[in-house]
Amino acid sequence: MAKTLFDKIWDKHVVQEITDGPSVLYIDKHFIHEVTSPQAFKGIENRGLPVFRPQQVVATADHNVPTLNQHLPIKDELSRLQVEQLIANCKKHHIELYGLGHPFQGIVHVIGPELGITQPGMTIVCGDSHTSTHGAFGAVAFGIGTSEVEMVFASQCLLQTKPQVMRINIEGELQPGVVSKDIILHIIAQITASGATGYFVEYAGSAIRSLSMEARMTICNMSIEMGARGGMIAPDETTFAYIKGRQFAPGGVQWDKKLSDWKELYSDADAVFDKEIHINAADIQPMITYGTNPGLGMPVNATIPQADSIADEGERKNLTKALQYMGLEGGKPLLGMPIQHVFIGSCTNSRIEDLRLVAGLVKGRKKSERVQVMIVPGSQQVARQVQAEGLDQIFREAGFEIRQAGCSACLGMNEDKIPAGEYCISTSNRNFEGRQGAGARTLLASPLTAAAAAITGVVTDVRTLAPVEA
Amino acid sequence: MTPLQKIQDRFVPLPMENVDTDQIIPARFLKATTREGFGKNLFRDWRYLNDNPDTPKPDFVLNQSQYGGDILVAGKNFGCGSSREHAAWALKDYGFKAVVSSFFADIFKNNALNNGLLPVKVSDAFLAEIFALDNAATLSIDVDKQTITIDSTGATESFEINIYKKTCLLNGYDDIDYLISQKEKIEAFEAQRI
Numbered sequence: 001m002a003k004t005l006f007d008k009i010w011d012k013h014v015v016q017e018i019t020d021g022p023s024v025l026y027i028d029k030h031f032i033h034e035v036t037s038p039q040a041f042k043g044i045e046n047r048g049l050p051v052f053r054p055q056q057v058v059a060t061a062d063h064n065v066p067t068l069n070q071h072l073p074i075k076d077e078l079s080r081l082q083v084e085q086l087i088a089n090c091k092k093h094h095i096e097l098y099g100l101g102h103p104f105q106g107i108v109h110v111i112g113p114e115l116g117i118t119q120p121g122m123t124i125v126c127g128d129s130h131t132s133t134h135g136a137f138g139a140v141a142f143g144i145g146t147s148e149v150e151m152v153f154a155s156q157c158l159l160q161t162k163p164q165v166m167r168i169n170i171e172g173e174l175q176p177g178v179v180s181k182d183i184i185l186h187i188i189a190q191i192t193a194s195g196a197t198g199y200f201v202e203y204a205g206s207a208i209r210s211l212s213m214e215a216r217m218t219i220c221n222m223s224i225e226m227g228a229r230g231g232m233i234a235p236d237e238t239t240f241a242y243i244k245g246r247q248f249a250p251g252g253v254q255w256d257k258k259l260s261d262w263k264e265l266y267s268d269a270d271a272v273f274d275k276e277i278h279i280n281a282a283d284i285q286p287m288i289t290y291g292t293n294p295g296l297g298m299p300v301n302a303t304i305p306q307a308d309s310i311a312d313e314g315e316r317k318n319l320t321k322a323l324q325y326m327g328l329e330g331g332k333p334l335l336g337m338p339i340q341h342v343f344i345g346s347c348t349n350s351r352i353e354d355l356r357l358v359a360g361l362v363k364g365r366k367k368s369e370r371v372q373v374m375i376v377p378g379s380q381q382v383a384r385q386v387q388a389e390g391l392d393q394i395f396r397e398a399g400f401e402i403r404q405a406g407c408s409a410c411l412g413m414n415e416d417k418i419p420a421g422e423y424c425i426s427t428s429n430r431n432f433e434g435r436q437g438a439g440a441r442t443l444l445a446s447p448l449t450a451a452a453a454a455i456t457g458v459v460t461d462v463r464t465l466a467p468v469e470a
Numbered sequence: 471m472t473p474l475q476k477i478q479d480r481f482v483p484l485p486m487e488n489v490d491t492d493q494i495i496p497a498r499f500l501k502a503t504t505r506e507g508f509g510k511n512l513f514r515d516w517r518y519l520n521d522n523p524d525t526p527k528p529d530f531v532l533n534q535s536q537y538g539g540d541i542l543v544a545g546k547n548f549g550c551g552s553s554r555e556h557a558a559w560a561l562k563d564y565g566f567k568a569v570v571s572s573f574f575a576d577i578f579k580n581n582a583l584n585n586g587l588l589p590v591k592v593s594d595a596f597l598a599e600i601f602a603l604d605n606a607a608t609l610s611i612d613v614d615k616q617t618i619t620i621d622s623t624g625a626t627e628s629f630e631i632n633i634y635k636k637t638c639l640l641n642g643y644d645d646i647d648y649l650i651s652q653k654e655k656i657e658a659f660e661a662q663r664i
């Protein structure tokens with residue numbers, strides 16, 4: 001029978017099916033971080049159980065870590081305790097930890113792929129909703145809660161009900177100034193923040209095929225923002241070339257064997273999806289959000305929708321509340337609106353390619369005096385690469401501040417926060433109320449759109465930015 | 471986990487859509503390493519002015535004494551966003567036993583069930599009926615029969631719950647017990663993959 005990419009991987013990992021119930025699904029890789037793991041460790045210890053397969057677990061510290069002076073003890077006591085607990089737990093249970101000070105440390109969804117741990121055909125979980133990022137390699141990867149982290153610790157398995165599968169096809173070529181972040185913001189704006197709930201999404205089509213691995217990760221990363229359990233892209237030559245030679249990638253004879261397995265990972269031509277959506281790449285504009293969920297987004301040069309024009313009462317109330325929080329007015333454009341902060345980072349857009357994109361735009365320019373710009377590389381490896389390529393020089397000359405690796409201002413859990421009432425153009429994935437700090441107002445956009453705003457100090461259509469004078 | 475069979479109580483209405491887990495429990499309160507004590511920070515930024523528990527916002531339902539009960543009733547797409555199980559812990563710790571909505575985010579639903587907090591998915595029309603009730607009205611939820619009833623009108627709707635999960639809730643079992651009991655099968659599965 002014809003199978004989807006998702007089915008092929010799922011079926012290979014079912015240990016057992018429970019009649020009228022979920023399946024016992026085997027998990028190949030389990031990533032953990034300091035915030036969602038302590039209660040799970042405590043849980044298995046209370047039951048007197050060891051971690052069943054510690055070699056399949058990889059840990060890092062990312063959410064709570066400061067992005068300045070990482071060599072010093074963490075100032076915030078609770079954050080420090082959480083990170084120390086992770087160190088102690090990993091030691092006790094023989095789990096590999098890339099903690100602060102380790103050359104591999106970084107945001108969990110950045111380091112997995114860059115170390116070659118994330119591979120096609122795997123099942124991958126982490127107590128973090130953006131685990132969907134790893135799906136870019138043709139893996140079934142999804143976020144789980146802490147009780148489920150405990151289950152994987154105890155048995156390397158989860159009880160899961162098979163989701164439905166949706167395919168989103170994006171055909172054609174992207175316009176200049178449009179990047180992968182715009183593709184995913186466009187999709188979410190179209191289908192809403194809950195439009196893919198209950199589904200696993202496969203992204204396909206010529207526009208997806210032509211993207212780099214970094215760009216594919218940005219798209220899969222935000223699958224959760226439309227409610228999807230995960231997102232995935234069939235592996236191809238781009239995927240294989242990215243993995244080859246990385247730290248934990250298979251080598252020698254193993255590589256050839258894996259490669260031939262990976263080449264079978266695609267949806268069969270006559271596979272049937274529960275839902276399919278078709279999008280023309282040429283219709284996608286540089287995007288920006290104006291509301292308090294990632295579905296409230298629009299082309300950067302559009303006008304903010306008016307609440308009274310919306311028929312559905314719930315949606316109308318939603319929009320009214322969102323605009324009130326954001327201090328914005330329906331019917332007005334965002335272009336030209338002054339902003340105070342630009343944050344370039346997070347597991348959505350903090351990879352080397354994102355930072356190259358930003359550097360390419362800002363080279364020879366200076367940031368506007370009224371904005372603070374923070375660049376936070378996704379990992380220590382990315383940070384080193386930034387230096388090796390001299391991008392740090394470009395950023396410094398532009399007046400951007402470069403921080404050390406971590407989640408940073410993506411979630412306002414560490415010291416990096418946006419002050420109440422101020423606007424931040426952010427390359428992260430969530431614009432929820434208070435996400436970047438209590439009262440902070442977040443506008444989600446691509447690294448290019450964020451960089452353009454850093455230069456002008458206002459919301460800008462990157463396509464209209466004048467070239468640098470020679 | 472304590473078994474959950476029936477709930478009959480008043481409810482707290484939260485007629486808002488897309489309530490994300492960052493609102494249920496903001497990230498800055500996720501630094502604890504135990505599961506207890508999150509209830510006091512439930513809906514923290516909607517509940518208090520200037521982040522100060524001494525200045526409750528009078529217009530937020532948790533601060534309005536006319537509302538109370540073991541059931542939270544919320545608008546559609548409840549629990550979207552971050553996978554933090556702390557959201558389910560906070561609701562449970564505050565005292566809620568069930569959340570009623572016309573739509574739940576996937577991860578939240580699993581997290582809730584894994585903590586004996588019952589997500590009850592009803593139709594948009596039934597949800598509107600509940601929101602229209604006065605604050606003395608009570609709801610009855612029967613896990614075994616999979617029904618939710620408005621006691622004053624007798625209006626009833628049935629809700630979906632996977633049979634396996636239902637058995638777990640009714641008896642207070644959790645998934646880990648089951649998975650551990652399958653260890654031999656899991657080892658056999660591993661052996662045949664190599």
Ligand code: SF4
Binds near residue numbers: 063410411
């Ligand atoms: S960067 Fe943001 S979204 Fe990504 S893992 Fe960290 S906190 Fe979560």
